[in-house]
Amino acid sequence: MIMVLVTAELAGAPCWISLTARDVAASESFYNAVLGWTFRRGSLGRAFSVAEADGVPVAGIAAVARELAVPVAWTPYFAVDDADDAVARIRERGGTVGVGPVAYPPRGRAALAVDREGAAFGIWEGRVLTEWRVGDGTAPAWLELHTADALDAALFYGETLQWASDGGTGCCEVSYEHDQVVLRYDGEDVARLNSGPVEEAAEKPQLRPRWLVHFRVRDLEAATEAAVEHGGTVVQEGAWPTRTRQVTVRDPDGALFTLDPSRTAPWPIRPDAQPSTRS
Structure with a gap:
């Protein structure tokens, strides 16, 4: 039930x-x-x-x-x-x-x-x-905000959605880790906000500020091939550089999403990011 x-x-x-x-x-x-x-x-x-x-x-x-x-x-x-x-x-x-x-x-x-x-x-x-969940490393999906300034975005969402910060109360907690903002619910990472290159150019909608949904798959190559065979398109420059394998896809109707191998770490690590100091 x-x-x-x-x-x-x-x-x-x-x-x-x-x-x-x-x-x-x-x-x-x-x-x-x-x-x-x-x-x-x-x-x-x-x-x-x-x-x-x-x-x-x-x-x-x-x-x-x-x-x-x-x-x-x-x-x-x-x-x-x-x-x-x-x-x-x-x-x-x-x-x-x-x-x-x-x-x-x-x-x-x-x-x-x-x-x-x-x-x-x-x-x-x-x-x-209650069964639905996102982000915690084993969930089938996680969320990533691509934006010009993660700290500014965190202020907007924190005030809008009433995230906890600076010892305040709230359902979610925000942690500032180097150039990323981590959102946690019940102790689990549920989303990350990343600063990076964004563009307003119509010909590159994948580089506009956006919430990108990542789906974990057991076989990245097979999922990518299935996407193309069924009318999807692999998007070049679709994701910011990471140390994990990812493929950003546009479905036949135009919606963007990213495929991640299920065995990778739950969060992509930016090449310029330093190791986390969190306990």
């Missing part, structure tokens, strides 16, 4: 990742071939699908790109205890709310926004699945 929590219990933490798509069936076919996911219809209607890996919920597909006039993209959602308050904080701190809050009864309410640099993210108020 799938158990649920309410977002007030984990406010500030990543609580879901969702693909905003145009066609549910086409997206299901692609990600089944690449990641081996199976799918079931959720409680939000025919336009929504829940992806599962070994029976555990992994991600959502929402065929609402045309309806909401938003780009096709993978988007992380962060839990908030009150969507209206969170939307107000986003706007007060220079972000832009593009959609919502929109009600999705009986589950909850959502909004889509972009931060000050243009990276898109979502907020969710309502019920979440």
